[in-house]
Amino acid sequence: MKKILFAVIGVALLGGCAIIHKPAPGEAGVANPKAWQVRQNTLDGFSHWSLQGRVATGQLLGWTGNLSWRERAPKFDVRLAGPLGAGGMRAHGTLHHVVIDTDDGKHFETSDPDALVKKTLGWSFPLQPLSYWAKGLPAPGDYQRISVDAKGRLRSLTQDGWTVSYLDYATPAGAPAPLPKRVVLDNGDTRIRLVVDRWFDLNASADNAG
Template sequence: MNKLLFALTGLALLGGCAIIHKPAPSEAGIANPEAWQARRDTLRDFSDWSLQGRVATGQLLGWTGNLSWRERAPKFDVRVSGPLGAGGMRAHGTLDRVVIDTDDGQHFVTTDPDTLVKKALGWSFPLEPLSYWAKGLPAPGGYARISVDDQGRLRSLTQRGWTVSYLDYSTPAGAPASLPRRVVLDNGETRIRLVVDRWFDLGGAAGDAGAG
């Protein structure tokens, strides 16, 4: 009888162990690893989106203009235009084949878009990683430093020579999670301020980036 009781007790304990979930690994700078993991899982497949916003650089002779970004992964279409639509460029395609058209009529096809984008604009614009940073996620690969709040939202990230700071988030209609509204990017040479005025075409839903 004692052996049977012992065996049943052991089975019960094993059954209890089967439902124990391993906690998300902790990492310096991440206040709530579980919330961060859940947010990354939610946004990982968020690949259909569009935004309209404004960009400005903090250089001595600063540049201000508009940003339009349409993402249908793996394809994207990015337009940066200055006042009255002048002084910008368009980049579209996939990261394996990026087509860049400048306002002065030049046409390029490249697999290294950031170099040509800098040539077109006169200042650095991290096109490839910004596809991830715009959603509040790190780009693929390692990063030097990260800060994530209790809600699992990215607050700052140092990656690929840039420090990305998230000042504000909003929750547009149709979005799977809150999305960045005000972001600052700084690589020590160029400081870019990005304000998202509107997130839309979010997997077929439309919404504005209101305060959140």
């Protein structure tokens, strides 16, 4: 009888062990993996948006101006305008084929926009990954370091030779999640401060992409 009882207890214990799952290991630098995954899933389809902001570089002869970004994935339209509207450029197209027009009337087409933007402006502006970084997400591909807070918000990221720091977030009307408000980008040669004054046309119809 005792043998039967011990056998029943053993089966029950084995059965209990079968439903105990070891938690998935968290990624280094991510305080709350579940919240981070929810944020990524939420913003994965956030591909139609516009923002207006200000950009300043930390170089000795720094550049200060306005940024306008209109995203209707896979198309985008980015405008950088210096004081009195001079010293900037317009880049539009897709990340695989970009048309760049400068304020002095030059026209370029390229599949490597970041290199051409640096040549045009005289300083680096990470056009390709910024399409993702602007939303508070890593760009596709590997990254070297990440820091995500307990609410799932990206606080810092090292990727593609840049360190991106998120100083502040806001939740504009119609936004699916908090979006970056103040961002600093640094690649060792160029330090860029971005302040987003306004997010708008959030998840507007792709039919209006133009």
